[in-house]
Amino acid sequence: MADGNGNGGLTGLLNDLSEQFRSSQVWTSIFRPGSPFRGGYSDSPRNRSYVVMNNVMYHLHPVKVKRHGVRLSYTLCLGGLSFFLFVVLTITGIFLMFYYRPTSPQAYLDIQALATDVAFGQFVRNMHRWGAHLMVLTVFLHMTRVFYHGAYKPPREFNWVVGVILLLLTLLLSFSGYLLPWDQLALWAFTVGSTMGSYAPVFGDSVSFALIGGVQISADTLLRWYVLHVLFLPFIIVLFMSVHFWRVRKDGGVSGPL
Amino acid sequence: MADIPEDILRRSAEARARAEGRPVEEVLAEMTGEAPAASSPAEPAPAGTEPAPAPAPAETAPAAPPVASGNGGIDVAALSVETGVPEAILLRATRARAKHDGLPDPTIAAPAGGGTAVATAPPPTTTAPAPAPAVPEGVRTQRLLTVVKAGAIQQVKSEPTDKVSVWPHLLAIEFVALLVILVVLTAVSIFVDAPLLEFANFNEQPNPSKAPWYFLGLQELLAYFDPMVAGVFIPTFGLIALMFIPYIDRNPSIRPSDRKLAIMIFTFFIVAAAILTIFGSFFRGPGFNFVFPWRDGIFFDDLLTILD
Numbered sequence: 058m059a060d061g062n063g064n065g066g067l068t069g070l071l072n073d074l075s076e077q078f079r080s081s082q083v084w085t086s087i088f089r090p091g092s093p094f095r096g097g098y099s100d101s102p103r104n105r106s107y108v109v110m111n112n113v114m115y116h117l118h119p120v121k122v123k124r125h126g127v128r129l130s131y132t133l134c135l136g137g138l139s140f141f142l143f144v145v146l147t148i149t150g151i152f153l154m155f156y157y158r159p160t161s162p163q164a165y166l167d168i169q170a171l172a173t174d175v176a177f178g179q180f181v182r183n184m185h186r187w188g189a190h191l192m193v194l195t196v197f198l199h200m201t202r203v204f205y206h207g208a209y210k211p212p213r214e215f216n217w218v219v220g221v222i223l224l225l226l227t228l229l230l231s232f233s234g235y236l237l238p239w240d241q242l243a244l245w246a247f248t249v250g251s252t253m254g255s256y257a258p259v260f261g262d263s264v265s266f267a268l269i270g271g272v273q274i275s276a277d278t279l280l281r282w283y284v285l286h287v288l289f290l291p292f293i294i295v296l297f298m299s300v301h302f303w304r305v306r307k308d309g310g311v312s313g314p315l
Numbered sequence: 316m317a318d319i320p321e322d323i324l325r326r327s328a329e330a331r332a333r334a335e336g337r338p339v340e341e342v343l344a345e346m347t348g349e350a351p352a353a354s355s356p357a358e359p360a361p362a363g364t365e366p367a368p369a370p371a372p373a374e375t376a377p378a379a380p381p382v383a384s385g386n387g388g389i390d391v392a393a394l395s396v397e398t399g400v401p402e403a404i405l406l407r408a409t410r411a412r413a414k415h416d417g418l419p420d421p422t423i424a425a426p427a428g429g430g431t432a433v434a435t436a437p438p439p440t441t442t443a444p445a446p447a448p449a450v451p452e453g454v455r456t457q458r459l460l461t462v463v464k465a466g467a468i469q470q471v472k473s474e475p476t477d478k479v480s481v482w483p484h485l486l487a488i489e490f491v492a493l494l495v496i497l498v499v500l501t502a503v504s505i506f507v508d509a510p511l512l513e514f515a516n517f518n519e520q521p522n523p524s525k526a527p528w529y530f531l532g533l534q535e536l537l538a539y540f541d542p543m544v545a546g547v548f549i550p551t552f553g554l555i556a557l558m559f560i561p562y563i564d565r566n567p568s569i570r571p572s573d574r575k576l577a578i579m580i581f582t583f584f585i586v587a588a589a590i591l592t593i594f595g596s597f598f599r600g601p602g603f604n605f606v607f608p609w610r611d612g613i614f615f616d617d618l619l620t621i622l623d
Contacts, residue, residue: 093482108482118485121478127485134492141493145500165514172508183504191500193529204560204581207569214561221558228529235527242616244515245524249534253526253546274517315570 117302119310126311131206135199136305139227140298142192149185150287157237159283161276164239189231196227208312216304219297226294233286239279247282248274334456396462510616522601523614531595532588538603553584 078084080096088094091107098104106120125131156175157167171178200220203209209217236247251274255265270277305311328343335342391409395402413419479485526534536545564577571578600606600614 102480105480105482108486109480118481121480122485124477124479127479127488129488129492134489137489138492138496141496142500145497162514168511172511179508180504183507183509184500186509187503187507188500190528191496201581201585205571205578207574209561210564210567210569211561217561218558221554225554231529232527238511239515241512241515241519241521242510244517245521246526246616248520249524249526250530253530253533253537253542253550256542256546258543258547313569 117306119306122310123314125314131313132311133198133202135195135202139192139195139199140302142188142195143294143298146185146188146192147291149181149188152181153185154287159237159280161239161279164237164279168238168240185234189234193227193231196224200224206313206315210312213304213308213312216301216308219301219304223294223297223301226290226297230286230290230294233282233290236279236282237286244274247278330457392460393462512616521616523599523603525595525599525614525616528592528596528615532591534603535591535595535599538599 076096078096079094085095089107089111091104091111092098093104093108109115109118109120153171156171156178158164168182171182203217203220232247232250235250236243251265251268254268255261257264266272268278269275270281324346325343328346329339331337331346332339332342391402391405394400395405398405525531533545533550536549539545540549560581564574566574566577568574596615597608597613598605600611606612606614
């Protein structure tokens with residue numbers, strides 16, 4: 058693989074080394090045939106198909122999509138960005154879990170410590186918070202985009218229903234995280250939100266009791282919503298997301314063109 | 316001929332052999348083109364006309380106007396079945412057009428297969444009358460008239476769709492979108508701290524106390540309706556109605572011009588929700604009373620740190 062463009066020694070040597078490295082057994086065992094990271098990748102229709110088929114992406118994307126579907130102005134990537142934000146929130150959320158204890162008053166102190174004692178603690182918390190607001194926004198915009206394109210029409214009706222459930226779960230995830238800093242904002246915003254549940258007819262008191270884990274908000278409420286926030290709701294939303302993504306492909310990919 | 320299934324060809328050859336009193340193998344060889352056509356006078360059928368249904372879809376022929384198309388002949392009977400136009404009218408139209416074009420009468424020419432595999436007796440107007448077929452006693456000649464409808468066997472309809480490879484066309488776009496949102500999120504997170512007020516105090520309720528911003532539309536509704544209506548019925552009904560949209564809106568078109576009503580209704584609710592949320596966020600102050608944000612200040616804790 059000596060370079061033929063006359064750049065000479067060093068570039069050629071580096072190219073040689075890089076090619077040799079990317080063709081080594083260890084490297085090729087990591088990247089499946091057709092991967093552009095492998096040595097000797099050539100841009101052919103067959104290899105382009107392999108990039109998708111031999112990849113975890115295979116579960117998300119088909120090998121080919123309608124040309125109008127890749128137009129940025131059609132989807133604005135809103136669904137994909139919602140999923141990406143979910144991934145960002147999962148990663149930053151795991152980081153925060155290392156430094157957070159869902160007890161009173163420790164929860165509040167831990168959040169304070171994030172800003173003072175933990176490297177990048179405040180930054181990661183900011184990302185988690187603003188990312189959560191952004192995700193509510195992108196999920197909502199994704200829904201309106203889908204509506205205006207009529208993308209809920211047969212055979213995509215059920216995926217719309219799953220999408221509405223995902224919107225609800227996104228709101229619940231955001232709301233359940235709202236209480237965790239255990240400050241005045243968290244406590245009273247949560248109070249207003251959870252009081253709405255208590256207006257339910259007949260079951261109002263039971264709903265309220267279940268929501269706050271007692272007759273009034275306490276450290277038990279904190280633990281309850283912590284578990285909902287970091288385990289239960291993410292678990293449920295991942296299940297629904299799987300169905301959602303799977304149905305997108307099964308129902309024929311992006312709808313349209315208009 | 317090559318695409319006629321073996322067994323159909325065989326059956327057809329057997330039938331013809333029986334009719335003409337010739338050995339099956341000879342007829343079969345002739346049909347498959349391995350032997351020259353027997354110059355028997357008992358062979359009135361034009362060459363190339365097989366009593367076997369060809370699997371070609373019938374749709375290739377009938378859409379054209381009933382004019383002889385190069386092949387020299389036209390099968391009015393089959394066309395009549397195909398289009399539903401009475402045979403006599405078709406015949407007249409074809410003749411008239413041929414006359415107008417100065418062509419020989421196409422209905423007289425031998426049927427040339429086309430999309431429909433048809434075996435018809437030679438038209439009676441042929442100049443040289445064919446000699447009576449030498450059919451053995453007791454054997455009846457069967458003529459087969461078959462119109463193979465498209466879709467009856469197999470609908471091979473390849474709709475050309477304009478597709479591109481996901482790699483690199485879609486993945487590159489998605490990657491850039493991902494980077495952009497990550498940069499925005501990182502920048503905001505560097506410069507704007509998430510709010511953290513004082514330690515939770517059950518004895519000191521801030522005034523006003525507001526829900527998270529995405530619930531402020533509902534909280535705004537609480538100012539107008541009974542809590543049971545605003546807090547339970549409206550959100551529950553709203554969610555259910557949202558889920559049922561695909562089953563309520565039965566209009567199959569996705570073109571915006573065809574679905575003005577649906578778009579109008581949806582837009583109405585989206586705008587209403589946005590207005591309620593903005594109103595609840597910025598225009599509600601202490602006691603959840605109406606305020607002007609530019610005169611009385613902003614009472615929206617979610618935004619406090621951004622504004623500081």
